[in-house]
Amino acid sequence: MSDTKPHKPLSGTDAPQSPQRRKVLQGAAAASAVAVTGAPWIRDARAAETTTWRIQTSWPGGIGLDIFTDWCESIIEKTGGELEFQPFGANEVVGEFQLFDGVQQGVLEAMNPFTLYWAGRMPASVFLSSYPLGLRNPHEWDVFFYSLGGLEIARELFDRVDMHYVGPIQHGANIIHSKVPIRSIEDFEGRKMRVPGGMVAELFQAAGAKTTLLPGSEIFPALEKGTIDVADYVGPAINYALGFHQVTDYVVMGPPGFLSIYQPVDLMDLTVRKDAWEALSPAMKRFVEMEVHVYSDMHHARIQKADLDAWEQFQEAGTIVTRLSQDDVEAFTELAVPRWFAWANKDRDAARVFKIQLDYMMSPQLGYVTPDMLEGQALEHDV
Incomplete structure (x- = not known):
């Protein structure tokens, strides 16, 4: 905060400041303003030319893609031309599930995916984004990454595949769209359902659904054709922009205050090819x-605002919201806990990530998990 009163000269006189002294003070004030306001990055004098990163996101459209594009286009100014992010939407350069290979092979310098997509390649990634009945709020995931060692482990894991995990990116909960009413866990029986794979798919399979893995851009046509009759994807704003209200009649959520029981915080990330980093x-x-x-x-906040606005649009379209009950939450929890341990036991890395979260969930801080819920379960790897 600048002082509006004139500075006293060191000599103790009230003589006007010299032009040279005024320049020094003005320079100091400018430097202070940069520090306080987060003004654009001052370009390194040694940087001879702009470094450009091609970055593809998992967002196929809607507010998510808009926010991502705006952010990427702001980087060149913030860095004084030293670094540029060239944005691409889902499937524009490589297929949605080829992002990992696209970065590794140099087609892209970086990716902004849903971290859960790499569960088949890296079991620990199941625990780098929300999973059924696990950590339930954005701040809990920030605690995990930035205070409990999650960020360091994520970087270690991606370093092994020649990538650098920069950090998690929050956006919100996933919701379910359905052609038929779903009001209890029993209503998932026999339903053809799109889910993101991994533990989420196994949970709904255990509930009787016939699951399939599709990228976001393929959900609408699959619902339209009847290939699937239930689909999970992200939040209301983006799902409305993708037209899901045109091909489904219902939105399915958890009890009040529990928007999604299976992915309440669906994390994305920014991951960069190691040599580019x-x-x-x-x-x-x-x-x-x-x-x-x-x-x-900012991504999280803007999407939450857009989601709030989108509910009115769904209501105008005639979409009916149905909610699962607390009994359903308990039934899903019984199905989820064994799957927590099954995934944690896939390798030591998955076990050590999960153990951090399990201790957190069992602590008085959260209390989501009690010892009786874990009866018969054990981690097979020494962590």
Whole structure:
């Protein structure tokens, strides 16, 4: 905060400041303003040209893609031309489930995926995004990543495949759209359902659904053709923009205050090819890390606002909201707990990530899990 009163000269006189002294003070004030307001990055004088990263997101459209594109286009100004993010929507460069390979093979420098998509390649990634009846609020995931060691483990895992996990990106809960009313766990029996794979798919399979894995861009045509009759995807705003209200009549959620029992916090991330990351200066690496943290907050907030506005649009379209009960939550929990341990026991990395979260959930801080819920379950890896 600047002082509006004139500074006293060191000599103790009230003589006017010299032009040279005024320039020094003005320079100091400008530097202070940059520090306080987060003004655009000052370009490193050694940087001879702009470094461009091609980044593809998992967002196929709607507010998610708009926010991502706006953010990417802001980077070149913030870095004074030193770094540029060139944005691409889902499937524009590589297929949705080829993002991992696209970054590894140099087709892209970075990706902004739903982290859960890599469950088949990296079992621990199941625990780097929300899973059924696990951590339930955005701040709990921030605690995990930024205070309990989650970020360091994620970076270690991606480093092994020549990538750098910069950080998690929050966006919100997933909801279910259905052609038929679903008001209890029993109503999933026999339903053809799109889910993101991994533990989520196994949970709904255990509830009797016939699950399939589809990228977001293929959900609408699958619902329209009747290939599936139930589909999970992200939140109301993006799902409305994708037209799900045109091909379904119902939205299915948990009890009040529990928007989604299976993915209440569906995390994305920014992951960069290792050589592209290492080419940055230490100062630019710190900038990107902090920028992703800020972007996560703004991305989440803007999507929540858009979701609030979208409910009115669904109501006008005649969409009916149905809610599962607390009894259904308990029934799903019984199905989920064995699957927590099955995934944690796939390898040591998955076990050590899950153990951090399990201890957190069992602590008085949260209390989601009690010892009786874990009867008969055990981690097979020494963590």
